Every structure is written in C-alpha cells, then in structure tokens.
Amino acid sequence: MRNLSRYLCLLALVVASSCTTATEAEQANNPEAGLEPWQQAEKSEVWEPVPPVVAAELGQAPSDAIVLFNGTDLNAWESASDGGEAGWLVEDDGALTVVPGAGGIRTRHEFCDVQLHLEWRSPAEIKGEGQGRGNSGVFLQERYEIQVLDSYENETYPNGQAASVYKQSIPLVNAARAPGVWQSYDIIFMAPRFDSAGALETPGTVTVLHNGILVQNHVEIQGTTEWIGPPQVHEHGCAPLYLQDHGDKVSFRNIWVREIN
C-alpha cells in the first residue's frame, strides 16, 4: 500500500512537472498567454509623444494659429507689386475688401506647408458672368491659385470655377453659396520639394474644403497657375500667401494659418 502511494505520488510529480514544462514552452512561444485582457491591451498603447494642447473654440482661430486678418488691420499684409502698404479696404463690419486696381496683396511672412482657413464673400449685387463675376483667388506660395469666384448659378469652365485649382483640377462638387453670403475655405497645402539641383523632387499637394465640403482631395499640383498655357515648374522656397485683385469687390475675413512642421 505504501509502495502504491509512493508510486502515485511520483506519478503526480511527473505529471505536474510535464505540465509546467508545457506551460513554459507555451509562454515562450506566446508571451501574452496567461495575461489578463487588460494587460494584453496595454501592449498596444503608445504614451509618447503627448500632443500639445491647442484651444479650438468654434468660430475662432486655433490658439497656435498665425492670425493674418481678424477684422482690424492689415499689418500682416503688403502690396504684392511694390511691398508697400496693402491698399485694400478694411470695412466697419470687419471685412477686408478688394479695391479694384489696387493690385494683389500678400503676407509679409513666408510659408511652406500650411493649414489655411479663410472666409470670403462675393458681392451681393450680381455684375458680369462667368469669370467676370466675383473673381479673386488664394495663391499658395504666390504661385498656385485656389480660385475664388461667384459660382452660384454662374456657368464657367469647371476647372476655373470656385474651389478649382485654377486650370488644373475641377472641384469634386459645387458647394458655392449665393452672392453676398459668407463662405469658407479650409486648405491643407504641402509645398513642392526640389532637390539640390533645383529639379522637382516631390510635387505639392492640396486638399480643400469649401463650406466644410471636400472639393479637392490631396490633389497633386502640376506647377504654377497659368491663364494661358500649361503649368510651369520652377524651384522656389517658402513664399507668401497672395490674394488676387481681379477687379471685383470680393471680401475676406477670419484669415488664419497654421504652419505644418
């Protein structure tokens, strides 16, 4: 009887030992075996880097934005023709309006990759048609135009309507509001990259939301905006944002930019 007990004891030890060996082998092959679900979940958590906090109140520029126009002054802007005072009108209602003939204006600061927000309004009184109605433009790096145009029930060539990359990319939809109504553009622009010899290395890209609606989705920029002929590619560095005087009293407000690093 005593021998039987010893035998059973030894058998139990052997079984236990082999069980332990199997569990160790299993854990070696699968380190997560035996972990609680929350312990397994922790393994895919990334805790650094912690994003900086940005205040983003509705209708206001984010706290880390460069405010280019907030309704009061044109300190951030200059005449694009001679670098003098920007000759556009700051109106009582906080709008910045094109003075036809004054020429385009550009930021004093130069930008590379940006997130840009601005609001614009074509004149309430309808004058002209096609490209002659509420025409202005937002030129990224002074070269690449996102068209501003009264495209509300106003036929023109689609690659020149509001929110087109002018003469390069037709917007996905026409999200234009009526003349005299404020509209918004939110633009994400990645500037083109050039190699040390000045050749294009990576084309620029642009994404545009018109009144919150996606109209240009990571579109590759072919080169400079040209009225006549194909786009041109020339090496350049960071450059100002430029707003176009096309002879129409288009207004702007709430212009801010965030530099993408």
Ligand code: MG
């Ligand atoms: Mg234009």
